[in-house]
Amino acid sequence: MATILANKREGAYHRLILAAPTIAANVRVGQFASLSVGGENTGMILRRAFSIHNVNTDSAQGQTLEIIVSGHGPGTRWITEQEPGKVLDVVSPLGKGFPLPKSPANCLLIGGGYGSAPLVFLAKELKKRLCPVDFILGASTSDKLFDTMNAKRESRFFEVFTQDGSRGQQGLVTDSLVEMIQKAETNVIYACGPMPMLEAVTQIATRFGVVTQCAVEESMACGIGVCMTCVLPIRDQSGVTRMMRSCIDGPVFRGDRVRFDAIGTIPDDCVGAPGGSV
Amino acid sequence: MTVDLSTTLGSFNLSTPVLTASGCAASGKELDSFFDITSIGGIVTKSIMQNARSGRPTPRMVETPSGMINSIGLQGPGIDEFIENDLAWLQERGVTTVVSIAGNTSEEFVRIARRLQSHPAVGAIEINISCPNVSNRGLVFACAPQSASEVVGQVRRAVGNDVVLLAKLTPDVTDITEIARAVQIAGADGVSVINTLLAMSISSETLKPTLGGITGGLSGPAIRPIAVRCVYQIHQALPSLPILGMGGIRSGKDALEFIAAGASAVSIGTATFGDPLAPLRIQKELTEELSRHGISSVSDAVGIAHG
Numbered sequence: 001m002a003t004i005l006a007n008k009r010e011g012a013y014h015r016l017i018l019a020a021p022t023i024a025a026n027v028r029v030g031q032f033a034s035l036s037v038g039g040e041n042t043g044m045i046l047r048r049a050f051s052i053h054n055v056n057t058d059s060a061q062g063q064t065l066e067i068i069v070s071g072h073g074p075g076t077r078w079i080t081e082q083e084p085g086k087v088l089d090v091v092s093p094l095g096k097g098f099p100l101p102k103s104p105a106n107c108l109l110i111g112g113g114y115g116s117a118p119l120v121f122l123a124k125e126l127k128k129r130l131c132p133v134d135f136i137l138g139a140s141t142s143d144k145l146f147d148t149m150n151a152k153r154e155s156r157f158f159e160v161f162t163q164d165g166s167r168g169q170q171g172l173v174t175d176s177l178v179e180m181i182q183k184a185e186t187n188v189i190y191a192c193g194p195m196p197m198l199e200a201v202t203q204i205a206t207r208f209g210v211v212t213q214c215a216v217e218e219s220m221a222c223g224i225g226v227c228m229t230c231v232l233p234i235r236d237q238s239g240v241t242r243m244m245r246s247c248i249d250g251p252v253f254r255g256d257r258v259r260f261d262a263i264g265t266i267p268d269d270c271v272g273a274p275g276g277s278v
Numbered sequence: 279m280t281v282d283l284s285t286t287l288g289s290f291n292l293s294t295p296v297l298t299a300s301g302c303a304a305s306g307k308e309l310d311s312f313f314d315i316t317s318i319g320g321i322v323t324k325s326i327m328q329n330a331r332s333g334r335p336t337p338r339m340v341e342t343p344s345g346m347i348n349s350i351g352l353q354g355p356g357i358d359e360f361i362e363n364d365l366a367w368l369q370e371r372g373v374t375t376v377v378s379i380a381g382n383t384s385e386e387f388v389r390i391a392r393r394l395q396s397h398p399a400v401g402a403i404e405i406n407i408s409c410p411n412v413s414n415r416g417l418v419f420a421c422a423p424q425s426a427s428e429v430v431g432q433v434r435r436a437v438g439n440d441v442v443l444l445a446k447l448t449p450d451v452t453d454i455t456e457i458a459r460a461v462q463i464a465g466a467d468g469v470s471v472i473n474t475l476l477a478m479s480i481s482s483e484t485l486k487p488t489l490g491g492i493t494g495g496l497s498g499p500a501i502r503p504i505a506v507r508c509v510y511q512i513h514q515a516l517p518s519l520p521i522l523g524m525g526g527i528r529s530g531k532d533a534l535e536f537i538a539a540g541a542s543a544v545s546i547g548t549a550t551f552g553d554p555l556a557p558l559r560i561q562k563e564l565t566e567e568l569s570r571h572g573i574s575s576v577s578d579a580v581g582i583a584h585g
Contacts, residue, residue, distance in 0.1 A: 036552065043344040045498050045528075045552050075341075091554060221339045221346060222551040225308040227301075228324075228350045229339035243332050243353055248308065264490060265335050272330035272353070 002090040004082055005061050011143040013114055014069045014080040015053070017061070023092045024055040024063035029100075029122045030215055030252050033067055033092030034223040037075035044075050047091065049223050051118045051192065051215065051251070053147075065092065068117040068146060094223050095251045098122055098190055098213055104130040105187035108180060108210075109151070110173050110201055112193025113139045116146045118215065122190055123154035132156050134184045136176065138197075142167035157184050174200045181208050188213065191255070195263060202255030212255030218246040233259035233267050241270045281568045282575040283561075285319075285542050287520040288467035290402045290442040292374065292543055294319040295576050296533065296561040299524045299547030300378035300404060300446070300470075301325065301350070303557075305364035310371065312554040318561055320374035322470075322545055323364065325406040327379075328386050330356040335490035340479045345498030345526070346548060347477045349491030352380055352409060357390050361397065369399035376444070378404040384419075384429045388436045395437040403441055404522075405433055405466070408448035408473035410495045420448045420473075423460035434465030444522055446470040447508075449501075454508050455515035468520035470545070471512060472505045497548040502526030506539050513540020513581050528556065530563020537576065538583040 002018035009015075023033070034047035050067040057063050071077035082088065098118075101107070107126050109119045116137050123133045133154050138161035139145040145160065145167060152158045159176055160168025169175070174197070180186065181204075191201045192215040205212045220230035225248030234244040235257045243266070244250070259267055266273050283294040297320045303309050306321040315321060333353030340347050354360065368375045377400050381387040387405060394400045407419035407429050419425045430445050437443070445461040447454060449472040458469050474495025479488040487493075505525025512521060523541025527533050528549035536544050549556040573579045 043499075044341065045344060045548065046341050046346060047552055089553075219337055219339060221348070221548075222554075224312070224554050226304040227339070227348070227551055228304075228333065228353050229336075229348060231333070231336060231338070231353065263336070266332045270332045272332035272356070274332070 001087050002065065004084045004086045004088060005064060006084055007080070007082060011146060012070065013146055014071065016067050016069060016079070018065045018067070018088065018090060019062055020065035020090065020092070021063045023090065024065050025057050027052055027055045027065070027093045028097035029125050030097035030118055031093035031095050032223070032251060033065060033090050034094060035079060036089035037078045046221050047223055048075050048079065049094070049220060052093065052121070053117045054121050065090070068114050070114050091223065095247055096249070098215070098252050100125060100129060101131055101188060106134070106185050107131045108134045108136065108184060108186040108189045110136045110189060110191040110193070111138070111146070112173060112197040113144050114146050115193030115215070116151065118192060119190065120147050120150045120154060123151070127154065134158065134180065134186070136161070136173045136180060138162065138173035140164065172200070173197060174204060177201065177204050178208070181205070181210060186210050191215070195260065198255060198258070199260035202258070202260070206256050213252050214255045214258060215252045216246050216250055216258070220247050223247045233262045233270055235259065241267055243270060279569050279572070279574060281565050281573070283565065285576045287402065287444065287522055287542055288442055290467070292319040294561055295537065295543040296557055296564065297322050297376065297522070297543060297545045298550065298557055299545035300406065302547040302550050305360075305368060306371070306373055307364075307367055309550070309554060309557075313558045316372055318557045319543060320376055320401060321368065322376040322404055323378055324354060325352055325378040325380035325409060326354050326357055326360045326390065327352060327381060328357055328390055330354065330359070337488060337490055340488045342479060342496065343500060345496055345500035346551075347479055347489060347494040347496050348474070349489040349494035351491060357393050361393065365397060365399050374401050375399050376402045376404050378406050378446070380406040380409055384432045387429050388432050391433045391437050391441070395441050401442065402444055403433075404444045404446055404470050405430060406446045406473070408446050410448070410450070410474055410476045410493065418448055420446070420457055421451055423456050426457050427460040427464035430461045430466050431464035442467045444468045444470045446473055448473045449504050449508050450476050455511050458512045458516055458519060462516060462519050468522060469512060470522040470524065471508050472501070472525045475501055475504065497526065499526040499528055502532060506535055509536055509541050510539040510583065514584060517581070527560065530560050530565070530567045533560055533564045534567045534579065537579045538581070540581040540584065542580050
């Protein structure tokens with residue numbers, strides 16, 4: 001249970017600050033929270049999952065957890081309509097976070113839309129480990145960009161793209177990726193956003209030998225690893241593909257392990273595939 | 279007042295009447311980080327097949343009014359890995375375990391049941407003859423008395439009389455009591471009622487089926503009245519046949535509704551997706567409900583709605 005301390009509109013999204021005394025201290029960056037929606041007698045029986053935007057363990061308001069909500073369906077819209085003081089049912093932290101470099105490395109953080117939600121939190125963690133941080137953020141329109149000011153503050157190199165050109169450069173985050181990798185001497189990319197963006201980023205990064213850590217967004221029923229709805233075809237270290245759960249085995253996967261071309265299918269060489277030999 | 283929660287399904291003794299439902303708790307390990315899973319009646323594991331199985335393509339889930347449709351398609355590691363990892367863990371953890379099994383043919387059911395029959399961790403076997411997410415979807419074994427009794431009968435003959443067998447039935451039939459009678463005669467010690475209902479959703483955006491598997495199984499509170507009806511009908515027709523009741527239970531009141539209809543124990547399924555603590559919470563609420571009605575023992579409440 002977590003009480004809403006603040007609910008502020010930011011562009012196309014809402015930033016919710018929640019009092020979360022038992023949760024905040026245990027969060028690692030890249031993990032997520034799942035929230036019940038609709039109130040006690042609702043017909044919406046499943047939770048909605050949100051990546052954790054920030055935690056604060058010693059604010060004036062005590063320990064807090066922040067999430068970014070895009071009200072694109074009845075459940076998420078219900079959350080955006082809740083006032084401070086309302087108690088929400090929150091399960092968190094869930095999932096595995098972003099793996100962090102053991103020694104200083106040049107890190108490029110790429111966010112599409114509200115995919116940028118966990119990235120400033122990540123940038124701060126990386127800088128604690130003496131990693132230089134660069135950013136590319138993008139969205140379809142300027143109101144769907146999120147956290148650009150804070151991202152810029154944490155950045156060495158910083159770029160913004162919108163598809164309609166309403167802010168920054170017109171285009172996609174991948175348009176300047178090659179140039180960025182070269183000038184920033186990028187070692188690791190952390191990406192969070194729509195699946196086609198993650199795929200395009202991974203393709204380019206892999207060509208340059210850069211490891212990509214992708215936080216995926218898949219529809220999930222439980223968020224705790226029991227329902228098997230949020231699966232993706234993922235290659236393991238030995239090259240064997242399995243349908244893995246994005247909630248508990250992810251949501252962060254190495255981009256080169258994700259079979260992007262096979263999402264929405266069961267590849268024939270996947271363990272247990274109907275047409276397969278494995 | 280103290281309430282005696284102990285109950286039985288045939289010769290299978292349970293410390294409480296609240297179990298998880300197959301496919302809604304994996305093999306218990308994940309839920310154990312939310313609550314002590316040995317404190318509920320038991321875990322019913324996700325249906326296991328002979329070989330590893332990838333399941334159906336995504337999207338595998340869509341939320342519907344007071345429910346959801348899934349088309350997971352029995353993703354699992356296969357019986358060998360299941361015994362080595364999941365069952366070993368359940369044994370070490372001391373969990374009362376019902377292993378759910380599934381097969382494409384009655385021979386596959388028999389092979390899997392034989393692997394499990396003498397395993398010390400197996401309290402009972404639930405024969406899932408009613409999963410709607412299979413290639414001949416809708417035409418599951420449990421749709422006809424003859425195919426249902428063939429599977430159950432072959433498993434019974436293969437494992438002998440020492441193993442408790444529950445047959446899981448589908449409500450997608452004209453008369454569920456006919457199927458229940460057939461599996462009882464074939465050797466089932468009890469029935470698990472109900473599996474999900476065959477259902478589908480069409481996306482209002484693409485005007486195509488929402489699920490990768492096209493059709494799926496509907497679960498959640500939306501199906502509870504159907505499940506209660508099935509339990510009631512079976513208990514009325516076959517009062518001696520133990521029933522594990524399930525379908526949209528999300529409170530102690532709901533659980534008691536099933537018990538009053540004739541279930542000796544209940545499984546908590548979809549509610550766990552929305553609330554990882556649901557089985558434990560429902561068990562506590564059920565105790566309070568029984569107490570409120572002045573009922574001191576679960577067994578006194580079984581079938582109380584009849585006559």
